[in-house]
Amino acid sequence: MIDRVFSTVVFAAAALVVAALVWVLTDVVSEGAARISWAFLVTEPRDAGRAGGIAPVLVSTLWVLVIALAAALPLGLGVAIWLSEFAPKQRGFAAYTGITLDVLAGIPSIVYGLFGNAFFSVYMGLGYSLLAGGLTLACMILPVFIRTCESGLRQVSDDWRQGAWALGMTRAAAVCHVLLPAARPAILAGLVLGIGRATAETAALLFTSGYVDRMPESPLDSGRVLAVHIFDLSMNVTGGDGAAYGSALVLIVLIVLLNGLAQSLVDNWFKRRISQ
């Protein structure tokens, strides 16, 4: 009897959650699909975004993402490699760095926005620009990216390290040719997490890359990313909901596409390293 009641409650709760989540998803997909067309993607917005498309917004989004990844990936991989392969184990500086990363990962995104505004926009004189926004995002995604890559490298079997050393390979060669390819899934997961967070981020970009919805000509121009566009359309533009849903669907599809792209790029790159 009690078992019956309990399992009914469990199934009802699961159904409720599934229903709510499916509701959100279908809403976004159906409302958005009604709005999306080729013209929507390639034309400039008109009438504060109610009409027209999102071309400059897409371009700004990609700019910010590219800048963020270009800054975060090499830096993040480098730090992860040092922490897992070179640093003295769990002592002194390396341990402090670990704590530092966890602390950085805990800062809310809006606070990264405040920092980015104070440091990149004002102190470094970049103003409201795609560069300032991208660098702010890089700071934001770095800690998690480093942590995922580091733990992926640490999980690589010590047998391979020993094997490489016993063959007289340098640590650096072991990392490049053996350990990084072996840690591929974790690096990919870190990359996907980073892309997801960077593409979805709004709060950190409000006062770093700005609102301007013109087509950016250089990374020093201000530009409006998709997430900010959605926010602006739904909050500040009456009658902008349709375009907002269209942009929301584009944003979700973009994230999924970028993840797929990252996956195939990383796979290809490593495949070349693995066979040759």
Next chain:
Amino acid sequence: MMAKCLDHLRSKDGRWNASLALLTAGMVALLLTILLFLMSEAWPFLISADTGHGGNRLFTNLLQNPGWYPLEGRFGLAPMILASLAVMLGAILIALPLGLINGIYLEFYASAAFARGFRLLLNLLAGIPSVVFGLWGLTRLVPWITQWQPPGASLLAAILVLSLMILPTIALTSASALASVPRELHTGAIALGLRRTSQIIHIMLPAARSGIVAGTILAAARALGETMAVLMVAGNVVQIPATLFEPVRVLTANMALEMAYAVGEHRASLFASGLLLTLVVWGLSWMAYRLGRHQRKFARHD
């Protein structure tokens, strides 16, 4: 000593080690820079003595609630701090039981195929941008609440949207906490002839407790730091809400709304609230870390 260092740098590994260590030092410098800038921007607000009360402005602001009139130099953060806490607690209150039951469902009730689909859905929703949740809340939830109790954009709307956002996280972390409970414990409970409900409630849940709590605290930290979704549905009126249906403004929304035009002490007050928020989130993460470590120890022990 010096010669040894130079010798070290001559080898390939030595160069790698040195340059990567330098990069890592850069990461630490980044954290220091972030803290330094937040502090220095917030400094004018933190040290300014309130002429009227003679005490430190931060504390008078926190305790005596003179209201938020930044243009008149009155920076009462209390209503927004309370609103932030209320939104967070409300979201946890809804999302924790639901998420926990869904975790139980995933681990003990769902068929393998359905569990896989459900996990996929939860992961997908965990990856949806918060601004999309905000948009959905604004165009679906808020009009719906308006019909019932205007104005619609309210504490309740914020709580509902936020709980929907953190639900997937809580469900997934509780499922994995339950999965990490040693098999023998479950087999033992079955061998004792305990009924299924008792197995789950009296054996499995207590064993997975610290993992579940850690996941919940992390979700709470996320709820507290969330900006866009709450900003879009909460109505953003600075007040201490008397009912669920009144609009509120949380700390993060305040920063997002006023940063664009804030100058001087007003700007400093926003940075100070950012610093405050960060400290609270750190505290929560630290608690989650301690509890998570306990769970891991437990899992290793058996």
Next chain:
Amino acid sequence: MMIDQPTAAYTLGEMEQKAACCVPSPILQVRDLAVYYGNNAVLADVSLDIHKGCITALIGPSGCGKTSFLSTLNRLTDYHPGVQVRGQILFDGHNLRQESVDTLALRRRIGMIFQRPNPFPLSIRRNLDLPLKEHGVRDPHLRKRKIKQALKDVGLWDEVCDRLDSSALSLSGGQQQRLCIARALVLEPEILLMDEPCSALDPISSRVVEELIMRLRGRYTLVIVTHNLAQARRVANYVGFFWMRERVGKLIEFGQCRQLFEAPTDALTAAYVSGAQG
């Protein structure tokens, strides 16, 4: 200091006689070697000679420092934080424990095989190609030739020549271990250190690897750690017996294979090889 003199070919001795394979000519001379983890000695007072072209087996119960001993010989201990090595190891008359020794070049001359086969998660070809490239063999044709030769030496060529580009992890355990041996051989080392090379393999693969080891005698100097007394007896020219005394690993007896198994001088050795102890 560079260690790079070429070594001469050796004459094979008669297997059946279980005697030294050649006129004993030490290539490695270990004197008063001790290994410490932190402040605890795990191995002390080890002195022995490894002779050119011979197979030296190290036997004894697990945990008595045989593996630690082996990894001092190619300075792999450098990578283990907290490990300290004392004593002297002469390789061709030079102490290889000196700071100035080029350890990368040293490990090219002294290869190592591990208990668990550890081919890199790369293709079969790249597993052999990578170490060659790392040691500066630029000519791709030369590398190709060397790879083919190494695979033939371990008897793997016929089994894998049509799938060199598939993953090394797709091979069976025995094939993986032979690939690891090929990977060490491709660098043309003088000495091969083997840490229980057969213990993680099934009986048939183990037999194949053992036969391979016997074929390597004469061309290479082999040092094998093994738990398998019968194996040591089958393959070795010289045997060293390790045992724990007061929680420190010691070399109890070292000598020619037949002498150690049939007429051990130490009572402990006698008990161990007859199966009474250990």
